[in-house]
Amino acid sequence: MSRYYTFSAADAVEYARQFGGVEDPQSLVSAEEVGDGNLNLVFKIRDTAGVSRVIVKQALPYVRCVGESWPLTIDRSRIEAETLIVHAEYCPQHTVKVLHHDPELAVMVQEDLSDHLIWRGELVKGKYYPQAASQLGEYLAQTLFHTSDLYQDAQKKKSEVGRFLNPELCLITEDLFFTDPYIEHERNRFEPALKPEVDALQADMTLRLAVASLKQRFLSNAEALLHGDVHSGSIFVAEGSLKVIDAEFGFYGPIGFDPGSAMGNLLLNYCALPGLVATREAADGREQRLQELRDLWLSFSERFLQLARDKTQDVAFKVPGYAEHFLQQIWHDAVGYCGSELIRRTIGFSQIADLKNIRDDEMRHDCQRHAVSLGQWLIITAPQINDIEALIARIRQNG
Amino acid sequence: MSRYYTFSAADAVEYARQFGGVEDPQSLVSAEEVGDGNLNLVFKIRDTAGVSRVIVKQALPYVRCVGESWPLTIDRSRIEAETLIVHAEYCPQHTVKVLHHDPELAVMVQEDLSDHLIWRGELVKGKYYPQAASQLGEYLAQTLFHTSDLYQDAQKKKSEVGRFLNPELCLITEDLFFTDPYIEHERNRFEPALKPEVDALQADMTLRLAVASLKQRFLSNAEALLHGDVHSGSIFVAEGSLKVIDAEFGFYGPIGFDPGSAMGNLLLNYCALPGLVATREAADGREQRLQELRDLWLSFSERFLQLARDKTQDVAFKVPGYAEHFLQQIWHDAVGYCGSELIRRTIGFSQIADLKNIRDDEMRHDCQRHAVSLGQWLIITAPQINDIEALIARIRQNG
Structure with missing residues (x-):
């Protein structure tokens, strides 16, 4: 009993x-x-x-x-x-x-973290925590490197994979991230104004092909013990401090999923800012989000490489250039997962305050359209976006 | 107790x-x-x-x-x-x-399979079973498709991954396939005549980088329930019949590993034939091995695609072109794993009769050198070899 x-x-x-x-x-x-x-x-x-x-x-x-x-x-x-x-x-x-x-x-x-605040709420208000993105990158590098094949003993890892199979929570992600938004599904949630964009998205077979690959890797690639739900609502911030909470989606999955989800939440806020705050403030906020995107990736990737240099256990992975090669695959995965986070948060079941809080209908729809089109572009072009600066340059071009 | x-x-x-x-x-x-x-x-x-x-x-x-x-x-x-x-x-x-x-x-x-014979023994004797390769392709397609994300329910698959973690047997493969041959290791077994080739191989950082990626995917990519040890000694043949045995290495791994191991064993015999039988017979045998390589891959890939068309369960994977895209990744993986089988069987711990049985020292060393250099080439160029005909053409060129 x-x-x-x-x-x-x-x-x-x-x-x-x-x-x-x-x-x-x-x-x-x-x-x-x-x-x-x-x-x-x-x-x-x-x-x-x-x-x-x-x-x-x-x-x-x-x-x-x-x-x-x-x-x-x-x-x-x-x-x-x-x-x-x-x-x-x-x-x-x-x-x-x-x-x-x-x-x-x-x-x-x-x-108790009462001296902290949920990052999403702060982002929605346009509040800037200059160290948060770097700290999140540090968290992702430390947790993902140390549970990856580079560091973790292969025998131990297999028993950990078994301990963290997490089928029911993974199913939620499998459905809400990778399936529902791309087909007609009762769990999807979008206003009629967005119907043309949703129809176009669901008819975009190039996009759906790329999403299928992201889903396959999510289902199969047990690369490290992910948090599995790194969004700005799972993160507490205070001046100079960041704490990650809510890890019930934890499982061994593709490393790029965690930084990709985090990047997606920064970009969702980027898309939403013009509807949340005044024009001048929105422009500043967008620059901060892009800076955070850069801080997050650079902090993650630099720490990951440093840990790989200093602490890789498996002799096969100590070969020069391997960690960089592996990190580049993580990057491309992360860009794709980032795009899927943008789409599923905009037209799927789990909506977020950044977009929902925009009162003006037309503005809200414009911000949502931006998020959807940015998401589509990221998913489709992920294999061609070679580094964080290329990503940021292209986001700026996109408006 | x-x-x-x-x-x-x-x-x-x-x-x-x-x-x-x-x-x-x-x-x-x-x-x-x-x-x-x-x-x-x-x-x-x-x-x-x-x-x-x-x-x-x-x-x-x-x-x-x-x-x-x-x-x-x-x-x-x-x-x-x-x-x-x-x-x-x-x-x-x-x-x-x-x-x-x-x-x-x-x-x-x-x-009891006393009316069958071990395929390796038959290959070593130069005996040809024209249906064997196609039948093996059929086995691989049926077993790997039906336990992959395209067919298997994601919840069920996770419990199956847990049931087949198999850490100790996987460790043997991790070590013997992907680590030992590329470093100085007491488990390696080769004659002094091959020392220069082994030294060159172990100093080839491009090769070792590619092998590290193969190992990482072996460790992390739980794509389907593999046999895990598909070599010609795990296969019984008779006229018109083929039976796979010895599945103690079974685990959820990268799909390409099984067809790649099988292809590697055909090519090991291809390399060994000039030392095993008379010149004319060796030439015929080599053509048979290349034909078997083609039969194996075409039978595997055609059945896999047909099953994907008819039986894919997950709606995300039904998008046009996805199965072909996934199969192409499996192909590139298979070519890499094929190369690693050639190398580890020639200079690593687990030697095979095809090469060991060659009595003439110089001939044996030549055949071994051929296997090592073919293995190196396959591993390094795997991402650029686009299909089975390109592979076969290049093997012919290679001598």
């Missing part, structure tokens, strides 16, 4: 007293449910002074934003905690700290 | 009586141990008339050809039986039939 039951606020407080690792557990007295995501209960546990001290997060056995009609395994809670623990081993400074987890209750106690 | 113990001949007879599915079990009276491979005990179980009726195969907990100093998991027996059962589901006509298996005893009872 499973010990699983859905936590009440009182249960969450009790649990935090037991497993929160605070010195004065009895001072924890209240829980505020703050889960704004799609999948889970999230409680801030406050002390007698009203200060939030730890987070208790519990997976629900269904997709929260849809309801009990879409059941979803609570094993994702184990996957999330175990992914974060592995990632924290290699990048503690940018991975939220897991204080305790219980797979059967699908519950996890994690450090 | 494990029930494992090493079978005596009497144990094998008793086991065959119980699980061999023969109508007259008491007629089974003797067992002949015929294992000539590197890893296992293999008993032919004979009846009172001296006719071999079934095979009892048991995995030993070490590498047989090395001894107890190289321990090896007996779980490979489960992997072998389960791989053969999956493959028989999709290609019963060319997969040896598993009648019973017991993972704990690491034992399997399989159909």
